[in-house]
């Protein structure tokens with residue numbers, strides 16, 4: 088998998104998900120030598136099985152006003168759209184508290200500004216990283232649809248409209264006739280929808296991240312199949328040694344882009360960032376008899392349905408249960424039921440199930456920048472629900488910060504210091 092570099096690279100990137108590989112490729116293109124290390128290789132984490140929605144025109148954080156009222160329901164229904172496993176509650180409580188606080192209306196608008204600044208560059212950055220041919224093969228900038236069951240829109244709909252107006256995001260209401268024309272076979276229970284023409288999707292999240300890795304290798308980067316076990320400062324600002332399960336590797340700069348596992352890598356250095364994993368599931372339906380032209384987000388039930396190369400992917404839901412508890416496959420199976428409720432005539436072949444770990448901060452914004460008090464150590468994680476969208480622009484920002492160039496966007500809202508030191 089690797090092309091061998093004889094000398095220490097300028098930069099080691101830990102993690103070969105969308106965020107690590109975007110950062111690595113932008114750094115390589117800025118003239119740096121770069122090694123990426125990951126025991127699973129490209130797209131072995133959350134970047135493998137997500138819903139593939141690329142959403143430059145989505146700027147609404149996950150925590151929204153009124154969430155506190157929902158807590159009892161989250162604890163009671165193991166198959167609901169959002170569940171906290173009781174055994175993990177004591178550990179997750181401080182993060183959940185911050186999460187609820189991030190849902191205050193005043194914070195939501197500030198967070199949406201920062202999400203918008205990052206996300207609006209998504210298609211541009213994907214195209215820069217992949218090159219035009221690969222981009223057109225894998226990306227469909229054709230819009231996305233949100234739908235609601237019954238007549239009621241979610242309580243957050245008014246706030247979402249406010250966010251769209253604030254950022255000049257175009258959206259077109261969809262009535263029952265529009266919905267049935269765009270999505271033949273959709274349930275008559277769906278009477279309300281919204282088309283967001285500026286969004287889109289990838290037809291294969293795993294293949295698009297593998298394409299980043301291929302380009303990185305072909306341009307001289309190195310990928311090593313190793314697990315970082317400890318980050319050891321080399322002393323007097325001369326970089327870091329990364330002890331892996333197979334080697335000792337050194338570089339002037341190290342980037343931690345290990346997704347949901349990033350927190351445990353930096354904790355021994357005394358660095359604490361509130362990072363929880365919002366576990367999500369997918370069910371892949373290999374032989375569907377429907378072909379929606381774009382992804383559909385079901386806002387009433389908290390899942391998405393995306394047309395992909397290998398069939399229809401039904402993905403979503405949130406389970407707060409930490410990094411080690413086994414998956415609850417019932418949560419993936421229920422996604423199949425949701426898809427059938429949405430398209431009552433759906434036939435699909437034998438589904439396959441997957442679970443992945445969203446790396447989530449309480450304020451829905453990633454952590455991007457130099458680690459406090461640790462020059463040479465850079466943090467790039469915490470993209471939560473939006474990493475396929477925000478990963479490439481984050482890589483561009485990280486490369487600018489690491490090489491000392493002026494970044495395209497203001498890095499302040501993503502600063503690792505924003506939660507305190």
Ligand SMILES: Cc1cc2nc3c(=O)[nH]c(=O)nc-3n(C[C@H](O)[C@H](O)[C@H](O)COP(=O)(O)OP(=O)(O)OC[C@H]3O[C@@H](n4cnc5c(N)ncnc54)[C@H](O)[C@@H]3O)c2cc1C
Nearest residue numbers: 102104106132133134137138140315346367473474475476
């Ligand atoms: C069900 C679901 C649906 C989603 N849908 C969407 C969507 O539609 N649109 C969107 O934009 N986002 C979506 N997301 C979110 C998106 O998938 C993530 O935000 C994104 O993949 C995170 O990328 P990452 O590179 O930070 O982490 P990951 O892809 O998890 O990569 C982290 C990598 O670090 C490696 N690693 C960990 N520890 C070490 C170590 N010690 N040493 C070396 N390597 C290590 C892991 O092996 C892994 O490969 C979804 C997520 C889920 C779970």
